[in-house]
Amino acid sequence: RLVSDWSSDVCSSDLSISFEAWEPYAANEIDRFIMSSWASHAQPTSDPAAARAWDPAAFPTIDDHAFARRVYIDLIGVVPTLDELDRFVSSREPDKRAALVAELLARSGDYADHWTPFWEDAIASSYAALQGGIPTRGNYRQWINDAFKENRPYDLFAAQIIDFGTPGANPPVMTQANGKPARVVFVRNETHTETLQTAAVAAQVFMGTAMKCASCHNHFENEEWPQTRFLAFAGLFSQHDLEVIRCEKRMGRTVAAAFPFDPEGGEGAMAALPSEIPADEAGRLRLAAALITDPANPRFARSIVNRLWKRYMGLGLVEPADDFRLEIAPSHPELLDWLAYDLMAHGFDLKRTIALILTSRTYQLRFDPTLADEFDVADKHAPRFHRSPILRRLTAEQTIDSIRVAMSQSLDPAKRLYHVNQSTALSRALGKPASRNEISTQRPDDVAVVQSLELLNGSDLMALLSEGPLLDRALGQPDPGAVRTIYAAFLSRPPRVDEEHAAASYLEAAGAEPKARRDAMVDLCWALAASPEFQYIR
Numbered sequence: 001r002l003v004s005d006w007s008s009d010v011c012s013s014d015l016s017i018s019f020e021a022w023e024p025y026a027a028n029e030i031d032r033f034i035m036s037s038w039a040s041h042a043q044p045t046s047d048p049a050a051a052r053a054w055d056p057a058a059f060p061t062i063d064d065h066a067f068a069r070r071v072y073i074d075l076i077g078v079v080p081t082l083d084e085l086d087r088f089v090s091s092r093e094p095d096k097r098a099a100l101v102a103e104l105l106a107r108s109g110d111y112a113d114h115w116t117p118f119w120e121d122a123i124a125s126s127y128a129a130l131q132g133g134i135p136t137r138g139n140y141r142q143w144i145n146d147a148f149k150e151n152r153p154y155d156l157f158a159a160q161i162i163d164f165g166t167p168g169a170n171p172p173v174m175t176q177a178n179g180k181p182a183r184v185v186f187v188r189n190e191t192h193t194e195t196l197q198t199a200a201v202a203a204q205v206f207m208g209t210a211m212k213c214a215s216c217h218n219h220f221e222n223e224e225w226p227q228t229r230f231l232a233f234a235g236l237f238s239q240h241d242l243e244v245i246r247c248e249k250r251m252g253r254t255v256a257a258a259f260p261f262d263p264e265g266g267e268g269a270m271a272a273l274p275s276e277i278p279a280d281e282a283g284r285l286r287l288a289a290a291l292i293t294d295p296a297n298p299r300f301a302r303s304i305v306n307r308l309w310k311r312y313m314g315l316g317l318v319e320p321a322d323d324f325r326l327e328i329a330p331s332h333p334e335l336l337d338w339l340a341y342d343l344m345a346h347g348f349d350l351k352r353t354i355a356l357i358l359t360s361r362t363y364q365l366r367f368d369p370t371l372a373d374e375f376d377v378a379d380k381h382a383p384r385f386h387r388s389p390i391l392r393r394l395t396a397e398q399t400i401d402s403i404r405v406a407m408s409q410s411l412d413p414a415k416r417l418y419h420v421n422q423s424t425a426l427s428r429a430l431g432k433p434a435s436r437n438e439i440s441t442q443r444p445d446d447v448a449v450v451q452s453l454e455l456l457n458g459s460d461l462m463a464l465l466s467e468g469p470l471l472d473r474a475l476g477q478p479d480p481g482a483v484r485t486i487y488a489a490f491l492s493r494p495p496r497v498d499e500e501h502a503a504a505s506y507l508e509a510a511g512a513e514p515k516a517r518r519d520a521m522v523d524l525c526w527a528l529a530a531s532p533e534f535q536y537i538r
Helices: 003-010 019-025 029-042 047-050 065-077 083-092 095-107 107-122 141-149 153-161 193-208 227-237 279-293 300-313 334-345 350-358 396-408 425-429 449-459 459-465 469-475 482-490 497-510 514-529
Strands: 173-177 180-186 244-247 249-255
Touching: 003 180, 003 334, 003 514, 019 029, 029 350, 065 083, 065 095, 065 107, 065 350, 083 350, 095 107, 107 141, 107 514, 153 193, 153 300, 153 482, 173 396, 173 425, 193 227, 193 249, 193 279, 193 300, 227 244, 227 279, 244 469, 249 300, 249 350, 300 334, 300 350, 334 350, 396 425, 396 459, 396 469, 425 459, 459 514, 469 482, 469 514, 482 514
Parallel strands: none
Antiparallel strands: 173 180, 244 249
């Protein structure tokens, strides 16, 4: 529904809710779309008190300390330093939150470093050309980093991955696998199976669409994807049209290459391709890249803005984010369409969309577990209202890099975890994959005993916490100043009265001897680094 229709069609004066009353709570268009869904939900009730429970005034925003922590982690992947936190909190500028978002987005190197591991997971970038004698999809780390440093338009970024013949793409590497020449690049099509896998991952990553189950038979639970429709799409990644092989049995017929979405006929129709499909791989990949990134493709722009929404809000407008389906409507279809159109209208500039989300009041709402949405696969049509953010667990990179920043009070790009190829017990426990054999657009966020063991007893964490300027700074301060410094460094806030008293008592019990006091401060750092408050964005 258009936001201009609110006061007449959505909100009702007899419920004491009106556009005029709510407008001061809207920081930008995102909030207007979100609040319109609140008004729509309140509308049917005849109880004014129940309707007023949806009033934006009932949902407060976070304070400056929490905002700084949230936005620093979300944009550059680390907590703010003490100086950065103090500068922001002490500022009296009325638009300081929007200014901080702009400042962090302008830190192009740090912004790119934070995005790099996500896209390495998403396209299975690997530092090794072979894993177990099998070619990987190539090493895209530096290429991804460079693309985000320059804020490369997202449609060009995607096209360069799909069609490695596009100028500026990451070039393939030739190697030997089992005595045969092999090409190491995202598009793997040496065999029928590899071609299907490539088409499936391209659809998942760049269109949020799960086609993989239709590779050898009709999709069992999604009628959108008969096998022939998927094979037609997969043919765009091959040198030739693909044969139907159903459950390993050759059917003796081929399927002509075609794009699965027709902008004229809708999402359920095949696109009408040129009468002459290129017979060479280069031509087909060029066509695939053009069709996938075309603004008329109904899922390309929508899938990436949905990923951005999920990245910063915890749940997507479409869930699961990798499984767009016709029969499951987005929680806010008008907002999804508006964000997608705005992205395309501004040259696929991801930073612009990110700034819109992070400067919205919706993003800045305080966490309230009683209001936080959930997505239940058993009830995919349940509404979501975004009255509270969702708890988001820090990634391994965010956790370890933030601990380094807290202890050193500086961000050294060369020490970012994503540079480290070796897997450690701590990084694995926190979700960093030991190798990227499969594509993944979301790390596991389940909780396991091994995580607690590593956070409470791990030698890797102890090594991170054992030294740094933070300890020297805190040692030079009397209590409770030392406690306040450590809390601000890790949690970006002052301690509560009970926390300050308990921590100060612990430091006092350690005595005045420098080593004992330093060891006690390390214990305090350890307790905060292992705490749920540090491990989650809220």
